[in-house]
Every structure is written in structure tokens, then in C-alpha cells.
Amino acid sequence: xxxxxxxxxxxKSDLGVRxxxxxxxxxxxxxxxxxGGVWLDxxxxxxxxxxxxxxxxxxxxAGFSPIMRTLAILLGAAYIMLAAVMLIEMEVPFLxxxxxxxxxxxxxxxxxxxxxxxxxxxPAISPGKSWEGLFGAMAVSGLLGFLAIFWVxxxxxxxxxxxxxxxxxxxxxxxxxxxxxxxVAQAGDFLESxxxxxxxxxxxxxLIPGHGGVFDRIDGLIPVAIVAGFAEHWx
Numbered sequence: 505x506x507x508x509x510x511x512x513x514x515x516k517s518d519l520g521v522r523x524x525x526x527x528x529x530x531x532x533x534x535x536x537x538x539x540g541g542v543w544l545d546x547x548x549x550x551x552x553x554x555x556x557x558x559x560x561x562x563x564x565x566a567g568f569s570p571i572m573r574t575l576a577i578l579l580g581a582a583y584i585m586l587a588a589v590m591l592i593e594m595e596v597p598f599l600x601x602x603x604x605x606x607x608x609x610x611x612x613x614x615x616x617x618x619x620x621x622x623x624x625x626x627p628a629i630s631p632g633k634s635w636e637g638l639f640g641a642m643a644v645s646g647l648l649g650f651l652a653i654f655w656v657x658x659x660x661x662x663x664x665x666x667x668x669x670x671x672x673x674x675x676x677x678x679x680x681x682x683x684x685x686x687x688v689a690q691a692g693d694f695l696e697s698x699x700x701x702x703x704x705x706x707x708x709x710x711l712i713p714g715h716g717g718v719f720d721r722i723d724g725l726i727p728v729a730i731v732a733g734f735a736e737h738w739x
Contacts, residue, residue: 522714529712529721533603537596545592551718552588555726556581558708558719562696565703587726590733601652602732606725608648609641609686616640625690630697633690641686649682650675681735688731689724696723 536547559580563573591599617637625633657671696719700708707716715721 525713525715529715537600540596544596548588548591551722552584554711555708555717555719555722556584558711558717559584559699562699562703562705562708562719565705566699567702583730584726587729587733590729594733594736598732598736602729603725605645605648605682605685606689606728608644609689609724609728612644612686613637613641613690616643626694629694629701633693633697638686638690641690642683645686646679646683649685650679653678653682685728685731688727692724692727696720 532547536544560577563576563580566573566576568576591602594602613633614637617632617634617640620636620640621632621634623635624631625635625638653675657674660671696708700706708719709717711717712721
């Protein structure tokens with residue numbers, strides 16, 4: 505999730521580069537999903553390894569003691585790789601929904617925060633993040649969750665010839681969980697922002713022109729993927 509929720513618009517000269525980068529990233533992701541199987545798994549693994557490499561660089565520059573640096577790298581590796589495993593094991597429709605949900609969270613936070621953001625959550629860590637942006641993200645993720653879950657339970661009720669219609673309790677609980685995932689995504693964003701601030705870095709790398717690094721792009725997806733993965737397996 506980007507740190508520019510309530511910041512000034514990107515410079516016009518960067519717009520073309522940012523747009524082209526976004527199109528290329530989207531095309532690669534769609535191609536991996538379309539091919540599926542080992543191609544999709546490999547794509548997720550490569551993204552996770554690149555993000556881990558960027559994480560290690562950030563931690564190495566963050567001024568931790570040797571022991572704390574080693575511990576942070578080990579915990580970061582477990583954190584990122586667990587998310588990758590969860591994404592690899594997800595059914596493709598659920599994986600797509602998870603990614604779309606995180607994109608919706610990001611867009612909701614940016615648009616609402618930029619328009620109405622007045623009250624900062626943690627200005628010392630991420631000055632662009634506001635409570636208004638968070639509530640906007642929760643509203644968007646809740647709406648996306650409601651639409652997806654309502655459709656799924658409605659189809660299930662139709663196929664089972666249920667006379668009672670969709671299971672509204674499932675819809676309500678699922679909607680609330682999806683809304684709360686915006687908070688989870690925000691926590692992942694704050695973690696990266698805190699580490700980058702300690703390291704004196706603006707981006708996790710310069711790998712993606714106009715967008716920074718891979719870790720910058722998936723910092724919110726990582727914790728959401730972990731929560732969603734557990735939800736898919738045990739709820």
C-alpha cells in the first residue's frame with residue numbers, strides 16, 4: 505500500500521512511467537493467473553523472494569543491533585514466506601478476490617484520505633495516513649466483501665434449492681471481516697513505513713519505475729494474505 509494516501513498528486517512527468525509500469529505489472533499478474541499451476545506458484549514465489557530481499561536491505565540499514573537485526577530478518581522471512589504459502593495454496597477465485605480486496609482498500613484509503621483526510625493516525629511513522637482514509641478503506645473493503653459473499657451464498661442457496669434464500673448471517677459476518685481486513689492491511693503498511701523511516705529510505709527499492717519496490721506494492725497484501733489464508737482453511 506502506498507504511503508501517498510494524502511500527499512500531493514504525482515508529478516505530470518512521472519505519470520506516463522507510472523502508468524506504463526502499472527500496465528506491465530498488471531499484465532504479468534494476469535498472465536500468471538491465466539497460466540495457473542506452476543507458473544502462478546512460481547510468480548508468487550519470485551515476488552515473495554524479491555520482497556524479502558528488499559526487506560533485508562531495509563532492516564540492514566535501520567540501525568538495529570546485530571542480534572535485533574538477525575531476529576528481524578528471521579521474523580520478516582517467516583512473515584513474507586507464510587503469506588506466499590497462503591497465496592499459493594488458495595483456490596484461484598479466492599486468491600483473485602484477496603488481491604482485488606487489497607487493491608480496493610488501497611484505492612479507498614487514497615481517495616477518501618486525499619479528499620477528507622484531516623486527522624492523522626501516526627504522523628511520525630506515515631504522515632499521509634489518516635483516520636478518514638482508513639474508514640474509507642474499510643467501507644470499500646466491506647462493500648466488496650458484501651457483494652462477493654452475497655453472490656456466493658445466493659448461488660449456493662439457488663443450487664441447493666433453499667427456500668430461505670441466502671444465509672444472511674454469513675453475509676453479515678463476512679462483510680465485517682472484510683471491512684476489518686482494511687485495518688490489517690494498514691498495519692502491514694505501517695510496519696514497512698516504520699522500517700523505511702528508521703532506515704532513511706523513501707522506497708524499498710527502485711525496481712519498479714515510478715512505484716518503488718515490490719515490498720512497497722505488497723506491504724498491505726502480506727498480512728491480509730495470511731489472515732485470508734487461515735480463514736479459507738479453518739472457517
